[in-house]
Amino acid sequence: MSRKDELLEMARLLHSQADAMNSRDAKQAFRKMADYYKQEADKLNGRPAPDINVRNKKAHSPKSAA
Numbered sequence: 462m463s464r465k466d467e468l469l470e471m472a473r474l475l476h477s478q479a480d481a482m483n484s485r486d487a488k489q490a491f492r493k494m495a496d497y498y499k500q501e502a503d504k505l506n507g508r509p510a511p512d513i514n515v516r517n518k519k520a521h522s523p524k525s526a527a
Contacts, residue, residue, distance in 0.1 A: 468502035471495075472513045 462470075472495040479491035499513055 465502045465505045468498045468505070469513060472498035472502065476513055 475491050475495035475498065479488045479495065482488045482491065495513065
C-alpha cells in the first residue's frame with residue numbers, strides 16, 4: 462500500500478469513527494484529524510485526493526476484500 466493510500470485510509474477511518482460518535486466535540490475533533498490526513502495525501506502528488514466523504518457500499522462488502 463502506498464503512503465498516499467495509507468493516509469487516505471486513515472482519513473476514511475477517522476471520518477467513519479466521527480459518524481459513530483455522539484459528542485459534537487468528538488465528531489469535530491475526528492473530522493479535523495481526517496481532514497489533516499487527506500491534506501497530507503493531497504500534498505504527495507500535488508493534486509486533490511478522492512473525496513473521502515462519498516460512501517461506497519461495495520467497499521464494505523466481503524466480496525471486495527478478496
